Amino acid sequence: MSTTALRRGTLARRERLFAYALLAPAVVAVAALIAYPMYLIFAMSFREGKSLNFLALNTRPFGLGNYESVLADSATWHSVWVSFAYTFGSILPAFALGLGTALLLDRVFPMRRWLRSLVLLPWAVPGVMVSIVFLWLFDASFGVTNYFLRSLGLITTDIAWYSNESTALVAVIVPTIWKSYPFFTLTLLAAMQSIPGNLYEAAEVDGASPWRRFTDITWPGIRPQATLALVLNGLWAFREFDIIYAATGGGPSKATETLGLRAYNEAFGYFYMGRAAVIGVLMLVIALLAVLLARKQMRKEFF
Amino acid sequence: MLTRRWGWTVAVALLCAVLLFPFYWMFVTAVLPTSQVLSRSPTLLPSLADMSFQAFVTAFERKPLATWLTNSLIVTIGATTISLVIAALAGYSLSRFRTRAQELTGLTLLLTKMLPGSLIVIPFFIMASTFHLIDSLWALMLANAAVGVPFATWLLKGFFDGIPRDLEHAAMIDGCGHLSAFAYVIIPLARPGLAACAIYLAILSWSDFVFAKTLINDQARWTITTGMVSFIGEHGIEWSALMAAGILSMVPMIVLFLLLEPFLVSGMTAGSQR
Numbered sequence: 001m002s003t004t005a006l007r008r009g010t011l012a013r014r015e016r017l018f019a020y021a022l023l024a025p026a027v028v029a030v031a032a033l034i035a036y037p038m039y040l041i042f043a044m045s046f047r048e049g050k051s052l053n054f055l056a057l058n059t060r061p062f063g064l065g066n067y068e069s070v071l072a073d074s075a076t077w078h079s080v081w082v083s084f085a086y087t088f089g090s091i092l093p094a095f096a097l098g099l100g101t102a103l104l105l106d107r108v109f110p111m112r113r114w115l116r117s118l119v120l121l122p123w124a125v126p127g128v129m130v131s132i133v134f135l136w137l138f139d140a141s142f143g144v145t146n147y148f149l150r151s152l153g154l155i156t157t158d159i160a161w162y163s164n165e166s167t168a169l170v171a172v173i174v175p176t177i178w179k180s181y182p183f184f185t186l187t188l189l190a191a192m193q194s195i196p197g198n199l200y201e202a203a204e205v206d207g208a209s210p211w212r213r214f215t216d217i218t219w220p221g222i223r224p225q226a227t228l229a230l231v232l233n234g235l236w237a238f239r240e241f242d243i244i245y246a247a248t249g250g251g252p253s254k255a256t257e258t259l260g261l262r263a264y265n266e267a268f269g270y271f272y273m274g275r276a277a278v279i280g281v282l283m284l285v286i287a288l289l290a291v292l293l294a295r296k297q298m299r300k301e302f303f
Numbered sequence: 304m305l306t307r308r309w310g311w312t313v314a315v316a317l318l319c320a321v322l323l324f325p326f327y328w329m330f331v332t333a334v335l336p337t338s339q340v341l342s343r344s345p346t347l348l349p350s351l352a353d354m355s356f357q358a359f360v361t362a363f364e365r366k367p368l369a370t371w372l373t374n375s376l377i378v379t380i381g382a383t384t385i386s387l388v389i390a391a392l393a394g395y396s397l398s399r400f401r402t403r404a405q406e407l408t409g410l411t412l413l414l415t416k417m418l419p420g421s422l423i424v425i426p427f428f429i430m431a432s433t434f435h436l437i438d439s440l441w442a443l444m445l446a447n448a449a450v451g452v453p454f455a456t457w458l459l460k461g462f463f464d465g466i467p468r469d470l471e472h473a474a475m476i477d478g479c480g481h482l483s484a485f486a487y488v489i490i491p492l493a494r495p496g497l498a499a500c501a502i503y504l505a506i507l508s509w510s511d512f513v514f515a516k517t518l519i520n521d522q523a524r525w526t527i528t529t530g531m532v533s534f535i536g537e538h539g540i541e542w543s544a545l546m547a548a549g550i551l552s553m554v555p556m557i558v559l560f561l562l563l564e565p566f567l568v569s570g571m572t573a574g575s576q577r
Contacts, residue, residue, distance in 0.1 A: 018481055019400035026393030026452055027404065030411055033449030037426035038418070044425070104318065109311040117564040118319045121326070124560040126510035128528045129549055132535065133325045136332065136542055142341050144328060178325065186568065232416060239419030242512045246532050264421040268517065273425065280422035287417035 045277035066274040075254065076262070076279065080286075083258040085169060086244075087237045090176035095230060097177065098184020103218070105185070106192040116189075123182035127242030134175040135247060138162065162248055165255040172244050172256050176237060183233055191225035192218060231294045235287055259283045333358045333547040340542055358543035359551070365541070368548055370523060371530035375509055376555070378440055378526060382447035382508040383501055386455050389448070390500065391493075394459030395485055399468065408460075412453040420450070420513040431518050438521045446518065447508040455500045462496030463489065498566040502559055509556050527552045 045067070047060040070076050101119050105112065122130070138145050140160035149155045161171035195217065203213050241260045244250065250257035250265060257265070259279055267276035320327075331347075332340050334354040339346050346353075362368055397405055427446050428437075436442035470492070471484040479487070490497070512528040519525055525533075531552055534545045560567075 015400065016402070019396045019402050020404075022392040022396035023402065023404050025389040026456055029389055029449055029452050033427075033445065034411065034415060034418070034423075034453075037423050037430070038414075040426035040429065041422065101318070101322075104311075104315050107311055109308045109315070111312050111316075113565065114561075115312065115315045115319060116568070117561050118323060119315070120564060120567075121323065121557065121560065124506050124556045125553055126512065126528050126556075128510075128512045128532050129553055132531060132545065132549055133329055135535065136546065137325060137328060139542075142343070142345070142542075144345055147343070147345055178322075190568065235416050239417070239421070241419065241421040242510070242528075245421075246512070246535065260419045260421045263419065264424075264513070267425050276422075276425060280419065280425075283419055283422065284417055291413060291417070 041277045041280050044273050045281050047274045049272075049274070060274070066272075066278045070275050070278040070282070075257075076282070078254060079257050079259045079262045079279075080282075082169065082254075082256065083238060083260070083283075083286075086173060086176070086240075086256070086258050087234055089169070089173045090180060090237050091230065091234050094177045094181040094233065095184050095226075097181040098229075099188055099226075101181070101185045102188035102192060103214075105189055119185055120182040122178050123186075125179065127179060127240070128246040130175045130179045131172075131243045131246035134171070134178075135162065138171050138174075163252055165252050168248055168252055168255045172247050175243055175247070176240065179243065180233055180237065183236075184229055187225055187229040188222055191222035195221040227294060231290065234290065238287060238290075239283065259286075329546045329550055332542055333550055335543070337541075337543060356547075358547040361541070362544040362548040362551070365544055366530060366534070366548065367523070368527075368530065368551065371525050371527045372551070372555075374440060374524060375526040375528070375552075378443045378447065378511075378515075379505050379508040381440070381444035382451065383504040385444060385448040386451040386504050387497065387501055389452050390455035390459050391490070391497065393452075393456045395463050395489065397456065397460045398463035408453070408457060412457050415450060415453045420511075423450075424513050424517045427514065428517050436518075438519055438524050440524060442518045443511070443514055443526070444508075446514040447511055451504045451507050455504055458500050458503070459493065459496055462493050466492050495566045495569055498563050499569070502563040502567055505559060506556055 046062050046064065048063055048065040049060050105116050105119065125133075137143055138161040140146070140158055140163065143158075143161070145161070146155070146158045149159075159167055161167045199217050199221075200213060203217060208216065238258075239260050240258075241264065244256050244258060244261055245264070248256045250261040259282065263276045263279040263283070266272045266279060331349055334356060335346065335349050336353065336355065339349070339353065396402070397408060424446075427442070431437050431439075431442045466489060471479075471481070471488050474484040474488045475481060510528065511526070512532065515526040515529045516532070519529065531545075531548060534540060534548070
């Protein structure tokens with residue numbers, strides 16, 4: 001008996017070793033390329049002043065100066081506002097578009113597979129390319145958007161979308177909606193397809209209207225995934241950099257400078273690494289709060 | 304009934320036409336002569352006679368597009384392979400064994416979802432400078448792989464969860480080691496999951512801009528995204544050439560996406576049913 005117990009013990013140990021050996025590369029990758037960089041950001045946020053030599057950062061004076069100067073700066077709070085306007089302004093329309101397309105695709109019809117691929121296609125376009133296409137669509141003199149608006153009689157003079165402070169944010173939000181709605185389509189469609197079909201059949205028998213079928217069957221069925229998708233896509237939009245950077249770089253006069261843009265500009269534009277790190281910490285804190293608000297849903301999915 | 308179904312197809316196709324208008328406009332701009340492109344009332348439906356593919360040639364003459372596309376391809380293949388291997392091993396381990404790491408995967412994944420690229424690139428820049436990896440495509444591969452691993456691991460764990468354990472147990476009783484049971488029995492069964500994962504990772508790396516912009520200075524090592532953005536700052540943008548280059552830069556991922564999209568959808572469905 002003792003020998004079998006012993007053998008079982010060594011077997012369990014060998015299993016555990018095997019389990020950890022398989023995990024090792026991932027653990028190393030995460031430790032070296034995510035955990036350590038995050039530690040560097042926190043460490044950097046306490047190093048004051050500006051430095052052109054990134055490697056000599058830890059010789060800079062240590063203190064809370066960066067936190068004081070960044071949090072007292074009204075530009076920071078302006079960026080917080082822009083970030084929120086950008087995130088909600090793009091995520092809510094994208095959600096509506098994603099829900100609508102998912103409802104359309106949640107049917108059996110000819111050519112469904114190819115049409116579904118086409119609906120999801122913008123997802124495969126790199127952010128900077130999305131930006132470039134919309135720079136052209138929204139071009140001040142020859143853009144097709146102005147042409148459409150002129151033809152419809154909505155405007156008489158051309159709008160300089162990207163160089164006008166009051167329209168620049170809209171002009172970066174529209175491409176963001178275009179890039180992010182397919183994620184909603186995909187996740188909501190997946191959720192809809194896991195709703196048992198007999199629920200709909202029963203509703204049909206009871207003579208429920210399409211609207212009732214949506215509110216009583218579809219929506220309750222996809223709600224958890226919808227919340228999760230909103231949070232995840234919200235986090236994505238909140239840290240989005242490529243689209244805005246390529247379109248406006250944060251301008252004109254900071255009208256589109258989200259926190260992500262600001263962190264980058266502080267670091268690689270003005271070489272205030274410490275300040276950039278503080279903005280990064282601020283972003284993480286805000287993201288963490290959002291996650292905590294949705295923690296019930298997040299726990300089910302991630303833990 | 305059949306006509307109603309085709310009616311639905313037509314409705315969705317019309318919606319597609321609206322949603323995909325930006326693609327159409329890129330194409331129209333690329334093939335029309337400048338006089339029609341730079342016009343106050345642009346031609347919405349160009350005639351075949353006016354079309355020319357000269358802009359594609361011009362794009363290659365103006366900029367080292369071929370070099371940039373090659374660099375992007377190298378980085379994408381490298382990063383995708385690295386993350387896929389790491390994630391497959393880790394995903395399998397998490398699916399089959401209870402370890403301490405299990406509690407940390409969800410947290411790690413969430414953390415990467417919260418960590419902005421424009422922020423993490425700062426320590427990446429410092430690390431790359433330390434190891435003299437600035438201007439090296441290796442740095443780009445590692446950076447992109449790092450960002451992809453957590454999600455890929457999570458996605459693949461879901462797939463492995465759906466494969467019965469009995470299968471590798473049977474193989475092991477037949478004298479297979481655990482690792483070879485994994486390689487020869489489980490991996491082939493997880494092919495749809497691996498495909499879904501690969502397309503996700505490939506699009507992630509191909510789209511990367513912030514790492515490429517920050518870690519690479521040498522123009523000969525630029526990727527297609529940094530290259531494309533360099534068009535914008537110029538005086539008097541040549542829209543035809545820019546759109547032609549844009550189309551070329553998107554073609555690889557669009558082809559990959561159209562071919563592998565069913566795996567992605569089934570992957571998401573499997574994930575949401577767990």
